[in-house]
Amino acid sequence: MGNHIYNKVSEELVEKFKKIVPGKVYTKDEINKDFFHDEMPIYGEGEPEVVIDVTTTEAISEIMKLCYENNIPVIPRGAGTGLTGAAVAITGGVMLNMTKMNKILAYDYENFVVRVEPGVLLNELAEDALKQGLLYPPDPGEKFATLGGNVSTNAGGMRAVKYGTTRDYVRAMTVVLPTGEIIKLGATVSKTSTGYSLLNLMIGSEGTLGVITELTLKLIPAPKETISLIIPYENLDECIATVPKFFMNHLQPQALEFMEREIVLASERYIGKSVFPKTLEGVDIGAYLLVTFDGDNMEALEEITERASEVVLEAGALDVLVADTPAKKKDAWAARSSFLEAIEAETKLLDECDVVVPVNQIAPYLHYVNEVGKKYDFTVKSFGHAGDGNLHIYACSNDMEIGEFKRQVEEFLTDIYSKASELGGLISGEHGIGYGKMEYLANFSGEVNMRLMRGIKEVFDPKMILNPNKVCYKA
Numbered sequence: 001m002g003n004h005i006y007n008k009v010s011e012e013l014v015e016k017f018k019k020i021v022p023g024k025v026y027t028k029d030e031i032n033k034d035f036f037h038d039e040m041p042i043y044g045e046g047e048p049e050v051v052i053d054v055t056t057t058e059a060i061s062e063i064m065k066l067c068y069e070n071n072i073p074v075i076p077r078g079a080g081t082g083l084t085g086a087a088v089a090i091t092g093g094v095m096l097n098m099t100k101m102n103k104i105l106a107y108d109y110e111n112f113v114v115r116v117e118p119g120v121l122l123n124e125l126a127e128d129a130l131k132q133g134l135l136y137p138p139d140p141g142e143k144f145a146t147l148g149g150n151v152s153t154n155a156g157g158m159r160a161v162k163y164g165t166t167r168d169y170v171r172a173m174t175v176v177l178p179t180g181e182i183i184k185l186g187a188t189v190s191k192t193s194t195g196y197s198l199l200n201l202m203i204g205s206e207g208t209l210g211v212i213t214e215l216t217l218k219l220i221p222a223p224k225e226t227i228s229l230i231i232p233y234e235n236l237d238e239c240i241a242t243v244p245k246f247f248m249n250h251l252q253p254q255a256l257e258f259m260e261r262e263i264v265l266a267s268e269r270y271i272g273k274s275v276f277p278k279t280l281e282g283v284d285i286g287a288y289l290l291v292t293f294d295g296d297n298m299e300a301l302e303e304i305t306e307r308a309s310e311v312v313l314e315a316g317a318l319d320v321l322v323a324d325t326p327a328k329k330k331d332a333w334a335a336r337s338s339f340l341e342a343i344e345a346e347t348k349l350l351d352e353c354d355v356v357v358p359v360n361q362i363a364p365y366l367h368y369v370n371e372v373g374k375k376y377d378f379t380v381k382s383f384g385h386a387g388d389g390n391l392h393i394y395a396c397s398n399d400m401e402i403g404e405f406k407r408q409v410e411e412f413l414t415d416i417y418s419k420a421s422e423l424g425g426l427i428s429g430e431h432g433i434g435y436g437k438m439e440y441l442a443n444f445s446g447e448v449n450m451r452l453m454r455g456i457k458e459v460f461d462p463k464m465i466l467n468p469n470k471v472c473y474k475a
Contacts, residue, residue, distance in 0.1 A: 004464050004475040006091055007071045009049040017052055017094075020062045024053035024100075034080060035095055036088070042351055042406070043085035043436035048075065048095035055100050057174055057182060057213040064211065065180030067094055073465050073475075074178070076207040078119065078146030082153065083352060084434025086206045090469040096211060098148055104128055105214070111188050112219045113171055118148025118212045125217075135222040137163035139255070140430065141337055148212045154204035156430035158255040158336075161387025162294075165430065167203045169218040175202060175210035178461040188216055201456065206432050207467040209460040223294035226254065227301045228323040228332055231289040231312050232277055236260055238316040239287035240363035243386045246291075247359075249311050251304065255292040256387030257336055258362075261285060263343070263383050267335045270342035275335045280318045289317075289386065290336055292329075339383050339392075347396040349378070351409045353437075355420040356390045356429030365423055369393055369416050376408045390429030417444055433471045441472065 017025045027050050036045040054060050067074045073093030080087055089095050101117035104125060108114070112134070116125060122136075123143040129136045140150060140157035149155075151173070156165040172186035186192075186199040202209055233239035239258055246253055261284075264276050278285055291308065295301050309320040323329045344350065357365050366382060373380035377400055384391035393416065395409045417427050421444050427433075433441045442450055453472040457464070468475040 004468065006073050006093065006465070006468070006475070008092070009072055009094060010070075013066060013070060013072070014050060016066055017050065017063060021052055021054065021059050024055070026051045035077065035097070038080050038082040038085060038087055040083040040085065040350070040352070040436065042349070043434070044088065044090070046089035047092065048089035049092050051095045051097055053097045053100045057176060060096065060176045060211055060213055061180045061182050063094065063096070064176050064178060067465055068179050068463060071463060071465065073468050074211075075467050076148075076152075076211045078149035078152075079121065079144060081142045081145040082149065082434060083354075083431045085436045086153070086432055086434030086467070086470055087149070088435060090435055091475055093465075098211075099146060101148075101213065107132060107134075107219075108188065112221075113188050113216050114219055115214065115216050116147055117214060118146060118151070120147050121145065122147060122150060129219055130222055133222055134219040136169065136217060136219055138166045138169055141340065143337075147215060147217070151203055151212060151215060152206050153430065153432040156385065156388070156390055158257060158385060160385060160390070160430075161256050162252055162254045163220075167200065170199065170203055170215065171218050172216035173199065173202065173212050174214035175212055177210050178463065178466040183210075186216070204432070206434060206471050208457060208471050208473070209466070211466070223254075224296050225298045225301055226292055226294045226329065227298070227305055228329045229289075229291045229293075229305065229308065230276060230321040230323060230332055231291065232280060232285040232318045232321075233287045233289070233316060234283055234285065234318060236287040236366060237363050239289055240366065240386060242289065242312050242315040242317065243362065244360055245311050245315055246308070246387070249307065251308050251311070252293075253291050253387060254294040255290070256385070257290040257383070258287065258386035259290065259336065259339070259383040260287050260381070263339055263381050264288060264335065266342040266346055266381075267338050270338050270345055271334055273331060273335075275331045277319070277321070283318060285318065290332060292333075298324075343381060343394055343396060347398060349397040349400060349402060349405045350394060351406075351413070352392060352394045353413055353416065353427070354384075354390060354392050354429050354431040355417065355425055355427055356388070357420050357423050357425035359387070359389045361423040361425070362386060362389055362391065365419065365425070366391065368419050372412065372415055376412055378405060378408060378412075385429075388429070389425070413440065414443070435470055438469075438471065438474065
């Protein structure tokens with residue numbers, strides 16, 4: 001481990017790639033620089049020697065066989081919207097551009113599944129499924145990520161509190177192994193006790209174990225109605241302390257998000273529209289919950305809204321604002337969905353973590369994070385999925401020198417990851433480990449767990465060519 005040497009891509013090999021996929025092989029200046037990084041460039045850039053627009057399982061198999069024989073690293077890449085450097089060519093090599101595999105292949109209405117290629121965008125499937133009266137429940141904030149990328153990171157999102165994460169909706173997949181072998185995992189069934197779950201090993205493996213080329217995803221009947229509530233609080237502690245009360249009172253929100261005042265102001269500046277109240281009866285609002293309920297009829301949802309309003313007002317909410325028209329709901333969730341873009345628009349240096357802690361530990365954890373953040377020269381901004389404890393914490397600066405920023409952020413993240421672990425949490429709820437979080441994973445998973453993960457990597461990828469320098473294996 002740690003001393004692996006890869007070969008460079010030869011001209012002869014490039015010509016072989018061109019025979020497999022004519023007109024879809026790019027080298028040197030032909031490669032768009034967008035392929036050098038993901039959405040968190042602070043983790044570094046890497047220049048692939050070759051980018052190949054792949055469109056079939058068979059072509060990927062042939063390419064993988066050549067790369068395996070010649071000891072060439074291969075990096076599968078979707079839309080490049082990741083936040084951990086997972087789809088970056090740190091060691092050069094061949095990058096497989098999966099975005100051209102973008103067909104919704106077939107719906108199976110009797111079994112409530114859909115077959116798709118991995119380059120289909122989340123938004124495309126979500127909209128197409130709704131036309132069939134169906135819902136694909138996973139709802140990550142980045143709607144224009146690929147489904148293959150979602151599966152590779154086990155993306156969560158805002159509806160995870162009720163419906164679960166991407167893992168819960170993957171029934172089957174076709175995968176090309178680093179050796180070029182093609183395997184099929186899972187089946188169109190709802191349960192299995194059939195040996196080790198290789199399917200679940202592949203989900204969340206961030207392109208380090210195999211290249212996903214087809215997915216069978218579970219769907220559910222689409223709820224007929226939704227209603228959203230904007231719930232303002234004077235301070236964050238009261239806001240977060242309300243969260244467990246939803247579940248204790250048998251309320252089942254489809255989404256339950258929290259946000260602090262500053263991130264809301266940034267978002268509204270970004271979208272150019274004021275959506276959330278800033279004061280109520282002379283009281284400055286410091287934090288908000290944004291809650292959505294879904295169901296089959298509006299009458300039932302109105303009853304749920306009344307019960308929820310009683311619960312939150314008794315718990316300290318200043319008011320309950322009901323977004324019950326399409327325009328109001330769209331505005332509220334547009335503001336929430338633009339949080340990251342708003343931060344990026346106003347920030348020169350940015351790093352983040354997406355820890356997950358038990359729901360009853362959110363308030364003490366965020367209080368700790370905010371106190372620790374005062375020691376540093378950057379600003380801390382946070383928001384997240386209050387319903388499942390997945391928190392997005394950003395370190396932001398416009399005037400620090402990059403080396404000093406990285407040094408301070410590393411110290412900060414080490415501290416708050418340690419606190420999350422102490423409270424029973426984990427270092428990533430949905431973004432993954434990639435390249436940027438490898439050291440933190442090693443520090444907080446322990447030697448035995450890391451040995452097991454590396455052992456799995458070695459079994460799937462004996463030559464360590466597939467997405468090296470990611471998750472658990474450092475080349």
